[in-house]
Amino acid sequence: MQKGKFITIDGVEGAGKSTQINFIFDYLNNKGINVILTREPGGSDIGEKIRALLLSADSNMHSDTELLLMFAARNEHIHTKILPTLAQGDWVLSDRFTDASYAYQGGGRGLDITRIAQLEDWVLQGFKPDMTLLLDVPVDIGMKRVASRGAKDRIEQEDLSFFKRVRDAYISRSEQYPKRIKLIDASQSAEHTSAQIQTILSTL
Numbered sequence: 198m199q200k201g202k203f204i205t206i207d208g209v210e211g212a213g214k215s216t217q218i219n220f221i222f223d224y225l226n227n228k229g230i231n232v233i234l235t236r237e238p239g240g241s242d243i244g245e246k247i248r249a250l251l252l253s254a255d256s257n258m259h260s261d262t263e264l265l266l267m268f269a270a271r272n273e274h275i276h277t278k279i280l281p282t283l284a285q286g287d288w289v290l291s292d293r294f295t296d297a298s299y300a301y302q303g304g305g306r307g308l309d310i311t312r313i314a315q316l317e318d319w320v321l322q323g324f325k326p327d328m329t330l331l332l333d334v335p336v337d338i339g340m341k342r343v344a345s346r347g348a349k350d351r352i353e354q355e356d357l358s359f360f361k362r363v364r365d366a367y368i369s370r371s372e373q374y375p376k377r378i379k380l381i382d383a384s385q386s387a388e389h390t391s392a393q394i395q396t397i398l399s400t401l
């Protein structure tokens with residue numbers, strides 16, 4: 198039985214998720230809320246092993262395999278970490294969740310959305326985040342922000358058009374689910390993004 202709240206943060210590369218997660222963590226702690234940070238793919242012992250496989254630059258795989266592994270990792274994540282934490286009344290803040298599968302595997306890879314929805318039904322059985330913060334930034338700005346990083350992982354090696362499709366898919370999901378997915382302009386300063394997030398979180 199869920200008692201805590203489940204918040205996810207998503208967006209294209211370089212939108213500032215990692216930066217804002219720390220802000221949200223501090224904000225909620227200051228309100229006296231116990232919150233754990235987690236991420237996808239990953240978040241559990243098995244999930245982190247699957248993450249390494251998914252992101253390794255030499256893991257060539259079929260797009261369906263990629264999708265199935267994302268959901269296999271998610272299944273472990275939900276059962277070993279997310280649901281038990283929520284049941285004890287604590288909150289969970291996840292760096293990415295199912296919306297990323299719709300955006301990257303659906304939008305980016307062009308996989309059939311109905312297949313993703315079938316996996317979502319099977320694995321999540323109606324369970325959804327209470328709120329999703331979608332950090333939106335034009336792809337070229339996001340890429341410039343992460344340009345100084347070292348070697349790119351397997352998904353980061355995709356081209357600009359892939360990430361544009363990912364962004365478009367995120368935006369259309371926020372239009373489809375406006376109550377849950379809060380679209381946030383992340384193209385300006387980190388402080389500007391944090392201020393928008395704070396306003397939205399205060400409504401919870």
Ligand code: Z5A
Binds near residue numbers: 210299384387
């Ligand atoms: N993936 C998938 O395909 N399907 C799925 O179902 C799931 C995931 C769950 C791993 O995700 C990959 O998995 C990801 C999607 C795929 N692939 N890609 N690409 P990840 O979240 O671990 O990795 P990531 O997307 O590469 O995250 P990221 O690059 O770390 O993005 P970020 O967290 O949004 O960026 P950041 O580290 O906060 O910020 C990047 C830099 O910009 C950093 O130097 C900051 O200091 C700077 N920054 C942040 N905010 C600002 C502002 N406002 N202005 C200027 N500079 C800023």
